[in-house]
Amino acid sequence: MDFKEIKELIKVFDKSELNKLKIKEGDFEISMGKGFDGTVEMAPVAQAVQAAPAAIPSISAPTETSCTTEKGNQTCSDTINSPMVGTFYTAPSPNTPAFVKAGDTVKKGQTLCILEAMKIMNEVEAECDCRILEVLVNDADPVEYDMPLFAIEKL
Numbered sequence: 001m002d003f004k005e006i007k008e009l010i011k012v013f014d015k016s017e018l019n020k021l022k023i024k025e026g027d028f029e030i031s032m033g034k035g036f037d038g039t040v041e042m043a044p045v046a047q048a049v050q051a052a053p054a055a056i057p058s059i060s061a062p063t064e065t066s067c068t069t070e071k072g073n074q075t076c077s078d079t080i081n082s083p084m085v086g087t088f089y090t091a092p093s094p095n096t097p098a099f100v101k102a103g104d105t106v107k108k109g110q111t112l113c114i115l116e117a118m119k120i121m122n123e124v125e126a127e128c129d130c131r132i133l134e135v136l137v138n139d140a141d142p143v144e145y146d147m148p149l150f151a152i153e154k155l
Contacts, residue, residue: 006030009021018084079150079151080148085145088115088137088141088142089139089140105130110125112149115143130153131153133150136150
């Protein structure tokens with residue numbers, strides 16, 4: 001990451017609803033957190049900023065469960081929510097198949113999608129073994145923080 005990318009990342013982070021952000025690329029690592037007054041705090045960087053090959057950071061998406069009762073039957077629907085604001089991509093490139101589709105069974109740590117924020121591609125990984133019931137977002141659509149991306153059934 002070069003200085004310009006870090007500066008832009010700080011601006012977007014400051015305007016976002018995220019409270020903490022940590023990015024690690026090889027030997028380069030940056031952590032940011034917002035205090036209660038809304039200011040941005042940065043942890044010291046392990047090494048001086050230098051041009052490093054772009055790696056795709058991975059993010060474990062939060063899961064959420066909501067249950068409803070209909071005529072005595074309780075149904076639970078789990079969702080995997082967006083860990084950040086960005087653009088949702090189902091595949092690593094337009095000419096490749098989607099990471100997952102409805103009906104697929106995935107293992108913990110398996111890549112589900114990519115979220116692009118500030119030209120940085122972030123892989124979203126499954127937090128648990130599950131079955132994808134439905135992909136709730138269309139490819140290349142913008143997503144908000146904590147927006148449901150996938151309806152899942154935990155295994």
